[in-house]
Amino acid sequence: MTKVLETDVLVIGGGAAGTNAALKAADRGAQVAIVVKGLLGKSGCSIFAAFTPYFTKTDEQARRNRWRFMIRYYNHYLADQEYCARMEDYMCEEFYPDLERLGVYWRRDAQGNLEMINARNRSLVAHKQGATGPILLEKRRREIQRRALPLYEECAVTSLLGDGERVAGATVLDYRTGEFFAIRAKNVVLATGHSDYLATRATGTREQSADGLAMALRAGAELANLEIQWWHVSDVLAPKSWMRYHLYPNPLMGTLETSRLYNSAGEMFYEQKTHSPGASAPYTEQLRRLCLQVQAGKARWDGGYTSGYDHIPGDIIRAYQHQAKVWGKLGLDVARDRIECGITMHMRHGGLNVDTRTMATTVPGLYAAGGLGCHYLGGFGPASYDGKVAGEAAAEDALRRALPRLPQQALEAEAARVFGFLQADAAGPRPMQAKLRVRQIMWDLGYIKNEKNMQAALAALQEVREQSVPRLRLQSASRVWNTGWLDALDTCSMLDACEATVRSGLNRKESRGPFYREDYPYVDNEHWLCRNIVARVDGEWRSRQQKIEVPHLPPEKNREPFFEADY
Amino acid sequence: MHLRVYRFDPSVDREPRYESYEVPYQxxxxxxxxxxxxxxxxxxDIGYRWLCGSKKCGSCAVNVNGLPKLACWEPVQERMTIEPLSNLPVIRDLVTSRAPYEAALAKISPTLVRRTEYAGFPEPLKSTDVAPTAHLRECIQCLACQSACPVLRTGDTDFAGPALLVALSELAQDPRDGAERAALASDVANVFKCISCYACEPVCPAEIPIVREAIEPLKRMAYRVGSTPGARRAHAFLDTVKQRGYANAAAVAARSGDFGLGALGVALKMRRRGKLKFSDALGGRATPGLEGLRRTYETSEKEDK
Incomplete structure (x- = not known):
């Protein structure tokens, strides 16, 4: 018999959204349990948050800039605008006090004034190793430990269990010991992030194999706009492990200068202040410019172009000690040299279809918070807001409800699936090879998409699913930290998530933001300002559109050529 | 490149072994x-832990050719023997358990205990107020320092170790914090067991001056409170030197009230080797030029205030 624990609210994920969901659900008096695949506050993408946006309502011009940035450049009009208004209130009133109360120190000057990145949108920093995320999560982690909320780390959730009407809990594999158990819960908050390691080069980290998306899909939830997938252009090419080191194309603190991109002939082809002065976070514009260079044979997606700060006076750029140390570690001078770059698959706009008033998904008992949703791109602040909304809604509902019945048959079937992979054979094939193959398929599909290459990707994924997965064999059948075992489970999640993403891409007949279809090379706000939804019900793929309202900031044009749009 | 990797799966292996792999250099x-x-x-299927791959999470530290290194940050060497961090239990292969660190962290109450009620954002705070902890805030808890610590290597489970002391010191030097950090430093973390050997500093990927900026300030605080055996010993040491111009084990023991059986055993051994005279506990000759030394004491005591 599988061990079963019980709780009111089960939170899956330990980043900005998950930690806040747990704390806010506990504030409401609910019993909370948290399961994290890595280490709470150390895994996932939240620790990559470089700074936190500083929202105020007092300066009307700044507020207009902020909205234009959020809606047009950051979310390509796919954000839920009423959500944005509520999130703005949270950022103005709660986000900073909540974290400062725990001891976070946001940088100030000697007079005590907050130091800001004065780009078009102001931001604050609380640095640890050059990023703000790690210190914020360190404080949340310690607060969760102080309150002694049950925390299961280095535990992979393998499936959501339903009682036929609603989600009733989840199955968990503690991969340190090999123990498999279930957590029965009144409500489940999924907060597994918007950045997964699904392509050969990706900013998603090792443990991020889109488990959240895949489990939700298998539980019958609707997924929307998965194809709106960001790519970083200015990420370090070599060493490979450093593909997550990013040369920010945005202004840095204390200067309005930004990094530049150069093609293989040494010609500068992108600089934020020259080429997209209106766009803060100009990632989509960088991509389009790089695309033209690749098509002209002057760059590759994986190298053949460089980025650097060598046009900025040395004393200004060397003040970025962390950045300077990163360069120095490679034997380079941040003020003089350039680094060869490659693109990396970054965050995904889309995710679970949620009602942003509660973060409830289309499956009763299942909530989604943070970048895993489809309503906003993400970021440490918004994800924290989502965590609060989901945590409170899930807690309030749970306090009025009895524990659902845990379906014993489904539980034992999942145990059989998980332990079914635990077969050793000296000859293989190994799960890691299947995993690498999935990443290669998504990398090959890349940025320029069309009907043909998406169909080919779908067929290739299907081949891995049918030919490789059933034959996977491990090096050892040990249950203790068996990386091969985890790789096998990861591969299944990745296949589900990638298939849903490609299908979603096939459905969207336009180009938008970071999503480029050369067979539909225009932005079409008349037909595609929507949640482009896919779901799998009884093995059948379904799709539908849900219109996105734009009450505060509508797009200026109904239709424009993709390469002429600035967002 | 030639890698020799420590392999040990406690669920099936009776003892650890090393496996060799040839890896092409990139x-x-x-x-x-x-x-x-x-x-x-x-x-x-080697067991190894890494999460962010970019020096933020601190989860990938391993011993390479005997020294702790953050795997995502340090370059390869042509021949590498890669082993798990020392002074922590091994889960499998290169993966160590962080549980002892977490348990020790919980004991020093690692959250801010506010002196006064939180004033709202932004609370009054200047960069100069938090300057003493600037380097400490860079710690990513990779535990490389714990691995390098010779005191922990003796198996001493009372001593918290450098990583814990960095966390404690950050709070102790935070102007907003009102908890009894000095008592935690001396009674719970046993800061005086640190021998100031500096083994932790060169292995820290965050380049934190651990001894100078984390541990010494804690020792000073604990010294002022002065109630624990460690603090009493520190007082006794300084007082003896102040009085005579040199340290003397018998006098330090007598003044700090260290009369336990263990101390007696050590004292007898030292006496046998001619390193200690019991009569020194009471008197002893003052060294010539003691006046100059006392002036140094006075200056530093004044500065400390």
């Missing part, structure tokens, strides 16, 4: 790239 390669090659290309 430009700018990090230790983690070499381990990834073994996992991905050679398809070996």
């Amino acid at each position: 430009p700018r390669m990090r230790i983690m790239d070499a381990l990834d090659y073994v996992h991905e290309v050679l398809a070996v």
Whole structure:
């Protein structure tokens, strides 16, 4: 018999959204349990948050800039605008006090004034190793430990269990010991992030194999706009492990200068202040410019172009000690040299279809918070807001409800699936090879998409699913930290998530933001300002559109050529 | 490149072994790239931990040729023996358990205990107020320092170790914090067991001056409170030197009230080797030029205030 624990609210994920969901659900008096695949506050993408946006309502011009940035450049009009208004209130009133109360120190000057990145949108920093995320999560982690909320780390959730009407809990594999158990819960908050390691080069980290998306899909939830997938252009090419080191194309603190991109002939082809002065976070514009260079044979997606700060006076750029140390570690001078770059698959706009008033998904008992949703791109602040909304809604509902019945048959079937992979054979094939193959398929599909290459990707994924997965064999059948075992489970999640993403891409007949279809090379706000939804019900793929309202900031044009749009 | 990797699965192996792998060198390669090659290309199921791959999470530290290194940050060497961090239990292969660190952290109440009620954002705070902890805030808890610590290597479970002291010191030097950090430092973390050997500093990937900026300030605080055996010993040491101009084990023991059986055993051994006279506990000759030394004491005591 599988061990079963019980709780009111089960939170899956330990980043900005998950930690806040747990704390806010506990504030409401609910019993909370948290399961994290890595280490709470150390895994996932939240620790990559470089700074936190500083929202105020007092300066009307700044507020207009902020909205234009959020809606047009950051979310390509796919954000839920009423959500944005509520999130703005949270950022103005709660986000900073909540974290400062725990001891976070946001940088100030000697007079005590907050130091800001004065780009078009102001931001604050609380640095640890050059990023703000790690210190914020360190404080949340310690607060969760102080309150002694049950925390299961280095535990992979393998499936959501339903009682036929609603989600009733989840199955968990503690991969340190090999123990498999279930957590029965009144409500489940999924907060597994918007950045997964699904392509050969990706900013998603090792443990991020889109488990959240895949489990939700298998539980019958609707997924929307998965194809709106960001790519970083200015990420370090070599060493490979450093593909997550990013040369920010945005202004840095204390200067309005930004990094530049150069093609293989040494010609500068992108600089934020020259080429997209209106766009803060100009990632989509960088991509389009790089695309033209690749098509002209002057760059590759994986190298053949460089980025650097060598046009900025040395004393200004060397003040970025962390950045300077990163360069120095490679034997380079941040003020003089350039680094060869490659693109990396970054965050995904889309995710679970949620009602942003509660973060409830289309499956009763299942909530989604943070970048895993489809309503906003993400970021440490918004994800924290989502965590609060989901945590409170899930807690309030749970306090009025009895524990659902845990379906014993489904539980034992999942145990059989998980332990079914635990077969050793000296000859293989190994799960890691299947995993690498999935990443290669998504990398090959890349940025320029069309009907043909998406169909080919779908067929290739299907081949891995049918030919490789059933034959996977491990090096050892040990249950203790068996990386091969985890790789096998990861591969299944990745296949589900990638298939849903490609299908979603096939459905969207336009180009938008970071999503480029050369067979539909225009932005079409008349037909595609929507949640482009896919779901799998009884093995059948379904799709539908849900219109996105734009009450505060509508797009200026109904239709424009993709390469002429600035967002 | 030649890798020799520590392999140990406690669920099946009776003892650890080493496996060797040949890994082709790639430009700018990090230790983690070499381990990834073994996992991905050679398809070996080595247990190793990494999460962010960019010096933020501190989860990938391992011993390389005997020294703790952050695998994502340090370059490869031509021949590497890669082993798990020392002074922590091994889960499998290169993965160590962080549980002892977490348990010790919980004991020093690692959250801010506010002196006064929180004033709202932004609370009054200047960069100069928090300057003493600037380097300490860079700690990513990779535990490389714990691995390098010779006091922890003796198996001493009372001593918290450098990583814990960095966390404690950050709070102790935070102007907003009102908890009894000095008592925690001396009674719970046993800061006086640190021998100031500096073994922790060169291995810290965050380049934190651990002894000077974390541990010494804690020792000073604990010294002022002065109630624990460690603090009493520190007082006795300084007082003896002040009085006579040199340290003397018998006098230090007598003044700090260290009369336990263990201390007696050590004292007898020292006496046998001619390093200690029991009569010194009471009197002893003052060294010539003591006046100059006392002036130094006075200056530093004044500065400390």
